[in-house]
Amino acid sequence: MKICKVPGGVTTPKGFKAAxxxxxxxxxxxxxxxxxxxxxxxxxAGTFTTNKVKAAPVxxxxxxxxxxxxxxxxxxxxxxxxxxxxxxxxxxxxxxxxFAGATLxxxxxxxxxxxxxxxxxxxxxxxxxxxxxxxxxxxxxxxxAGTAASKAIMTTDTVNKEFAVEFELPGADGGSVTVHMGGMxxxxxxxxxxxxxxxxxxxxxxxxxxxxxxKALSSVVPDTFNMITVDGDTSTNDTLLVLxxxxxxxxxxxxxxxxxxxxxxxxxxICRDLAVKMAEDGEGATHLLEMxxxxxxxxxxxxxxxxxxVGSSLVKAMVFGKDANCGRILCALGYAGPDFDPSKIEVxxxxxxxxxxxxxNGCIQAFDEEKALKILSEKAVRFSCNMNMGDQEATAWxxxxxxxxxKINGDYRx
Amino acid sequence: MKICKVPGGVTTPKGFKAAxxxxxxxxxxxxxxxxxxxxxxxxxAGTFTTNKVKAAPVxxxxxxxxxxxxxxxxxxxxxxxxxxxxxxxxxxxxxxxxFAGATLxxxxxxxxxxxxxxxxxxxxxxxxxxxxxxxxxxxxxxxxAGTAASKAIMTTDTVNKEFAVEFELPGADGGSVTVHMGGMxxxxxxxxxxxxxxxxxxxxxxxxxxxxxxKALSSVVPDTFNMITVDGDTSTNDTLLVLxxxxxxxxxxxxxxxxxxxxxxxxxxICRDLAVKMAEDGEGATHLLEMxxxxxxxxxxxxxxxxxxVGSSLVKAMVFGKDANCGRILCALGYAGPDFDPSKIEVxxxxxxxxxxxxxNGCIQAFDEEKALKILSEKAVRFSCNMNMGDQEATAWxxxxxxxxxKINGDYRx
Numbered sequence: 112m113k114i115c116k117v118p119g120g121v122t123t124p125k126g127f128k129a130a131x132x133x134x135x136x137x138x139x140x141x142x143x144x145x146x147x148x149x150x151x152x153x154x155x156a157g158t159f160t161t162n163k164v165k166a167a168p169v170x171x172x173x174x175x176x177x178x179x180x181x182x183x184x185x186x187x188x189x190x191x192x193x194x195x196x197x198x199x200x201x202x203x204x205x206x207x208x209x210f211a212g213a214t215l216x217x218x219x220x221x222x223x224x225x226x227x228x229x230x231x232x233x234x235x236x237x238x239x240x241x242x243x244x245x246x247x248x249x250x251x252x253x254x255x256a257g258t259a260a261s262k263a264i265m266t267t268d269t270v271n272k273e274f275a276v277e278f279e280l281p282g283a284d285g286g287s288v289t290v291h292m293g294g295m296x297x298x299x300x301x302x303x304x305x306x307x308x309x310x311x312x313x314x315x316x317x318x319x320x321x322x323x324x325x326k327a328l329s330s331v332v333p334d335t336f337n338m339i340t341v342d343g344d345t346s347t348n349d350t351l352l353v354l355x356x357x358x359x360x361x362x363x364x365x366x367x368x369x370x371x372x373x374x375x376x377x378x379x380x381i382c383r384d385l386a387v388k389m390a391e392d393g394e395g396a397t398h399l400l401e402m403x404x405x406x407x408x409x410x411x412x413x414x415x416x417x418x419x420x421v422g423s424s425l426v427k428a429m430v431f432g433k434d435a436n437c438g439r440i441l442c443a444l445g446y447a448g449p450d451f452d453p454s455k456i457e458v459x460x461x462x463x464x465x466x467x468x469x470x471x472n473g474c475i476q477a478f479d480e481e482k483a484l485k486i487l488s489e490k491a492v493r494f495s496c497n498m499n500m501g502d503q504e505a506t507a508w509x510x511x512x513x514x515x516x517x518k519i520n521g522d523y524r525x
Numbered sequence: 526m527k528i529c530k531v532p533g534g535v536t537t538p539k540g541f542k543a544a545x546x547x548x549x550x551x552x553x554x555x556x557x558x559x560x561x562x563x564x565x566x567x568x569x570a571g572t573f574t575t576n577k578v579k580a581a582p583v584x585x586x587x588x589x590x591x592x593x594x595x596x597x598x599x600x601x602x603x604x605x606x607x608x609x610x611x612x613x614x615x616x617x618x619x620x621x622x623x624f625a626g627a628t629l630x631x632x633x634x635x636x637x638x639x640x641x642x643x644x645x646x647x648x649x650x651x652x653x654x655x656x657x658x659x660x661x662x663x664x665x666x667x668x669x670a671g672t673a674a675s676k677a678i679m680t681t682d683t684v685n686k687e688f689a690v691e692f693e694l695p696g697a698d699g700g701s702v703t704v705h706m707g708g709m710x711x712x713x714x715x716x717x718x719x720x721x722x723x724x725x726x727x728x729x730x731x732x733x734x735x736x737x738x739x740k741a742l743s744s745v746v747p748d749t750f751n752m753i754t755v756d757g758d759t760s761t762n763d764t765l766l767v768l769x770x771x772x773x774x775x776x777x778x779x780x781x782x783x784x785x786x787x788x789x790x791x792x793x794x795i796c797r798d799l800a801v802k803m804a805e806d807g808e809g810a811t812h813l814l815e816m817x818x819x820x821x822x823x824x825x826x827x828x829x830x831x832x833x834x835v836g837s838s839l840v841k842a843m844v845f846g847k848d849a850n851c852g853r854i855l856c857a858l859g860y861a862g863p864d865f866d867p868s869k870i871e872v873x874x875x876x877x878x879x880x881x882x883x884x885x886n887g888c889i890q891a892f893d894e895e896k897a898l899k900i901l902s903e904k905a906v907r908f909s910c911n912m913n914m915g916d917q918e919a920t921a922w923x924x925x926x927x928x929x930x931x932k933i934n935g936d937y938r939x
Binding site: 161163194230422423450474519522 | 574575576577578579606608609610611612613643644645646756757758759760761836837838839842843845846848850851852853855856857858859860863864865867868884886887888889926927928930931932933934935936
């Protein structure tokens, strides 16, 4: 089975259009609203923040995904998160969905909402509605429309994030058909997803049963979006949604057959790519930080150990400083929680060409400082740890801790 | 019962002497070794890092505390942590204790060791032994000797940390006697103690049973040293030790009577003071950050919620930027873990004069930005959250996240 990367994003699958506009929610001189619309109703699946303080649009989307299980449009804004806004925030969601539904000719209950930005302020409903009207008139299935939408949902992101793939599945009428899947996401700070991510939207023209769509999403999230961290802060707004409109003409996936396995692989590739892009674009980041833990006793322990290293402030600061202070990796493994024998593990630093052993036999090893500096100067800094306990592995992604992270977050509102 | 703060530190209790020297372990032009010696054998209690990667001196001290249960001297060095050093590190501990024991005329098994600094390198045994010899010749019970010792164990600390109290207990021969307790600690980065702290030493001339001494220490640590965080990184070397030599002449504390309660209160006051001083002196910090959670359903939930707020990178950066972006406090409470109803809680900011309500009835509240800026400009920034769920409370302490934290930790080794 082959999953091929193709250009594009959310408008790559058949039947999906996108639009964006400058609604003036908070930012000036840039787009700040995006819309995705499918020409046919979609099976929908989602994962949401585990934060007890959930933003109003998260509560709205949970209702759509868990109760209605079908959707046809997504309306997103950047600048204001519509979180900690009480009943007023929920009213604004209802009114936005009502207005978008009426404008697009779909039910309000099939409109998904997303917000990202400052926690606290209320959304200006008039501007949101004006934005919806503008976007409804400029929807396009062009690749550029998807790209423009992925830019409109950015906050402190420095690059937009989109990814698309295609793959073959058995056709509904025999033979085989090409199925597409595309996605976009945003997120740079307050990134420590827990069963979800900041805002992520995946579209596909695959025909798949809604329960299996949710199952597929829930199976790929633990090793993709849940394995990244920028600052350890799990947002109030994290939302990841997948919409499947079935227009590819494949034989509908109704059980966990080979087509389902291919679909999961495609979904995994999109989610991993978007997740790594978010880690790489972490607020103020100058490096992508990757930690692979292998030969662990359990999958969960491998995940916990890998995330502990990429989440350590001291490891992050050392990567920023290109300082091979590898004891900090040991330290972060040691306080992660899972039990292990420090005398049995091995820690390596992997450059594009060279690999250095930092630690084995219970001791920090002597290494070539010049080589280490060279590897730590690469854009992606990759560490691994062989636990020598079993056959489970996991990889986590993060970024370095820089002056700019402090600058960005010391003065975010103004 | 009255616990009175008095000047001094580890040499304040009767029978304790201290010394320090410049052994040239790593730093130049400053002291980097300290020694505490009691003229009588002491009951000893300790708490140690929960990190799976424990430094050699931690393993050594655990043996002394859990097996021998008595000690008479402490030898500490700054600059090199003697962690991730395998069997060589343990050998150096044995040889240091042998040498110190012979020099001081006590058994090697009654010598406690402490190291703090870079993880990885081996300690230079010759300089350590030379330092021990020098210090043994300059031991003094003067207050200044304790202060000098507290300075010698600093690494990235900007101020030394010591504290002493005295209190009355029934005398062994009737009447009442004055009992003293003094402590010193160091720690500025890699601070997120878990059942322990970086390096902390408390001395007392109180006569108390060893098992009760350990019980008292274990009871005060969860609400003192375990409630501070600088960067979420639990060190490999965290060690907190209490030595009680019984020279005050009080009726020995052998059960959990009123004297035991007074002793616990005194120990709590020292541990809290040293812990808050460590948070306040967090690497690069310009503010102390305090979070009090009250009316929580359980003590453990109160602790978890309070620690989540002071540990949040985004809250820490906002305190540095004096930006009243209070949604981040809500966010950090929400992802902490404990369940609560966001519509029932209240969040306040407390200045020396004014108190501002940031959040209630499920909504961020409008507040006077000028007043908020004034309060956020105070050295100590204090938040509280009323959970409205029960009667349990906890307070956690941390510091802001600054450019200097990144600078200090981007380039620590060089």
